[in-house]
Amino acid sequence: MHQTKSERRTTLTESSTYLNEAIAIWFRDLRSEFRTRYALNAILMFAVTTLIAVSFSIGSFRIEEAERPFLYSVLLWIILTFSALSGLSRSFVKEEEAGTIDVLKLSARPQAVFLGKLLFNLTLLGALGLVIVPSFILFMGYQINLPGFFVAVVISGGLGLGAGTTIIAAIISRASARGALFSVLSLPLLFPLMITCMKGCERAAIGINSAGWPEVRIAVAYVVIMIILSLFLFPLVWEE
Amino acid sequence: MIYKTLLAIWMAVIIVASFLFTEAATGFPGETSRILFFHVPQAWVATLSFLISMIGSAVYLAKRTVKADYVALSAAELGFLFCVLATVTGSIFAKVTWGSFWNWDPRETSIVILLMIYGAYFALRSAVSDPERSRVFAGVYSILAFVTVPFLVFVVPRITTSLHPENTMNPANPGMDPKTLKVFLGSLLAYTALYVWMLRLRIRILRLEGLRVRDLFRESDNK
């Protein structure tokens, strides 16, 4: 009786530890980030300064009304993508710099590490989106006719940014010339996602409601495929 | 040796045939449609090379045999070369036919992404000093990149319409002139054979370089 109970407990913990470990890593990163606010500051300041530069030079009335939905969505996604690229690599680079990478290797399984870092990056992206998207809309006078569709595109696109770049961050943390390499490696992978989200935001702004939100579907498919692939490939990178 | 000589003659025959045997397709300025016999096989080889590089990477990650990585790296290098060739020839044709060197037609977009991926791949390889680690990372990146490319196939045609001539120039369509089709298929064969030759040469050179590095290490160990 005792035997079976403990056995059952181990299988239970087996299935739930991946998530537990991932969440533990996520909280640990959040705590250390809260102390230093390094990555968040880098990302937010990059985004805010870019937004100010764009808003100052273009203003809310410089672009003709018919062109606005498309050009504004392009600008928004360029700001979001490049801000994300400016800070997301921190999640792994900081482990490498602090020398905590071996401890992390011993204390958690690779997939859990990946999920934890992914959650952390997604948190950063969430903060970025919460600050930048509303202020972009305010500063630029961006008129959006389908807010629900717009929000869905932004959220799925943000998930895609996180899903596509987390494993790249792990790769570049072991290479030289990290900062430049992160953007160089990430952009080709993010390109299809960026085009999709730009198109989606444009349609949401104009107000073309097509059944099933195809842009959101493409972005979600991208997220799912990137996460599954990363779960397979990450252990190879991590153990190298 | 015999095959290589045959290939040299075959390619020369294709070049002559593509100018003398076939008629220029109608609907294009002057004789420009003859680009079909050179540009399309180059693009085909570039795509094939991308696939081979991905397979080589996957085999390397699964089995960790250095030869698989040589295949992946050589295919990436040659794929890059053929990508550039296809881009340049296509761009010249675009200038003559559509009026500008670059139009962001879907295939132009996807070939730019392919060039970006190859560039990133080489940057990654040179940024990691440990050879084995560099192979693993390059392999992982190659697979990631390969998986995102199909998204372009879905995404890009929704954004822009294609300028590429599909009816008279696509061999899958019945609109193609039979003579043109024969020379085109011959050219495809010639380019693929040339590619295989170049790929094997590059793999052998990489292997020789690997042997030399190993010998150097052995010598320094002996000292």
Added chain:
Amino acid sequence: MKEGLGFVMGVNLIIWCGIAFYLFVLDRRVKRLEASAEDQGKD
């Protein structure tokens, strides 16, 4: 035959001959190096 077609064809053929010649030479050199590398391996 149209004006200029023969010229372009000639240029093409010359380029191809150059590439083929280079590849043949390279092939021979690689073969020789491989032979010497195998000899070294036997030592």
